[in-house]
Amino acid sequence: MRLLVLLAMTAPVFGNPKMEFARGVLESARGGDGTRRFEKALEEDPEAWPLVQKVATLAERSGRSEEALSRYAVFARAHPERLEAQVAYADLLGKEDGGKAAEVLEAAARQFPRSIGVRRRLFRNYESRGLREKSLELFAEATQIHDPNGVKFALELARNLFARDDQEVQLRLDRLLEQAMQVYASSPELAMTASEHYRTTGRLDQAVEVLARHAEAAPTSLDLRVRWGVLLLAANRDDEGREVLEAVLKIDPRRWLAHQTLAKWYRKQEQPDRARYHAAERLKIHGGDPGDFEALAQEWLDAEQPRPARILLEKGVFDFPEDADLAALLAVATLRDPEVRPRASARFREAERLSGPDGPASRPEFQMAFADDLMAAGEWEAAEQRLRQAIQSFPPEANRETAAALRLLAKLWESQGRNEAAATSLRQRADRLLVPASK
Secondary structure: HHHHHHHHHHEEEEOOHHHHHHHHHHHHHOOOHHHHHHHHHHHOOOOOOOHHHHHHHHHOOOOHHHHHHHHHHHHHOOOOOOOOHHHHHHHHHHHHHHEEEEEEHHHHHHHHHOOOHHHHHHHHHHHHOOOOOHHHHHHHOOOOOOHHHHHHHHHHHHHHHOOOOOHHHHHHHHHHHHHHHHOOOOOHHHHHHHHHHHHEEEEEEHHHHHHHHHHHOOOOOOHHHHHHHHHHOOOOOOHHHHHHHHHHHHHHOOOOOHHHHHHHHHHOOOOOOHHHHHHHHHHHOOOOOHHHHHHHHHHHHHHHHHHHHHHHHHHHHEEEEEEHHHHHHHHHHHOOOOOHHHHHHHHHHHHHHOOOOOOOHHHHHHHHHHHHHHHOOOOHHHHHHHHHHHHHHHHOHHHHHHHHHHHHHHHHHHOOOOOOHHHHHHHHHHHHHHHOOOO
16 A cells, blocks of 8 residues: 555656556545546556456446446457457346347357357356257357366256256267367366266266276376275275275375265274274364364273374364363363373363353363362362362262262372271262162
């Protein structure tokens, strides 16, 4: 902005469209309109397409559609080689007269035979005016464009023009895809387009084969290799799919979709350790909701593996520093991980700060874990207070957890040489809680 001010102040009074444009931008930034400045710049440089577009856009926004259309028309007719001008003119003209807009687009299609954007606009124009024969002619032309964009457009038109089970059209599209793949086998766009076409028409094996051919032609196309692995698993070719995805991860361990797919697959195979590993890698790379971090970390803790739980939760807390649930579970995981246990005290206090009186730090599991940490630090009174609170807070059916808290309180008293009879009573009570109820 300072540069614009300097340019506007030091520019010559006449004959500099760039300076007029700068003044217009500056005027707009200060809450003004700037239109007159932009119009003056255009008068001085009528061949500048960005100025034509700017002035026409301002005119349209101000309700002066005829003026905007006139400016586009003059420039577009003078510059048939400017695709963006033809498109802008046709877009605005289409609001007033669809037939004339189609004429502009048809001329642009002849001038730019590879422009899919022009043909897509033409298709919408024809369909809005009920000209199905014109749309079918457009489809016939699209099937003659064998590059990746042309093939994608032909498939797009087919979805709109024909029934999904039209065998004649499907054979026609299959031939088009095969011809294009012979020339552009290394194109990831074409491979993905062809694979999705076969998949959505119920031919999963052919969808897999297309990606296999692409992987051979373009070994570094890792995104499509991941997709290949996903489809192999979907086709119940489990060993092949797993090998493809694991090979991708050896090349690039940060392919989160490969991790996500393997995590789901290993869960189906009832291999929870491997499933957790890939699920954790996916969260570390791609992120997720706080609940995703919490649920997976709890799985690690339930499996008596605090270290991976703690590492995952550190990432979660980094992403969500104000989430009290994550902070509370990180404190517990830190306590259980011998490698970093000395840091647990600070984690517990931070979790209490974030939690408030009624948050996750008030839960009995947290209070009991915090008490364990406080006992290790010799803070007996604070530990006893939290153990009593935990014992009172456990629900009646939580016999195992309550028994553990009772034993920990008994241990606290015994370590201090006090309340020996009460400690014995607590242990007996804990034992009774673990006796199965008689039928």
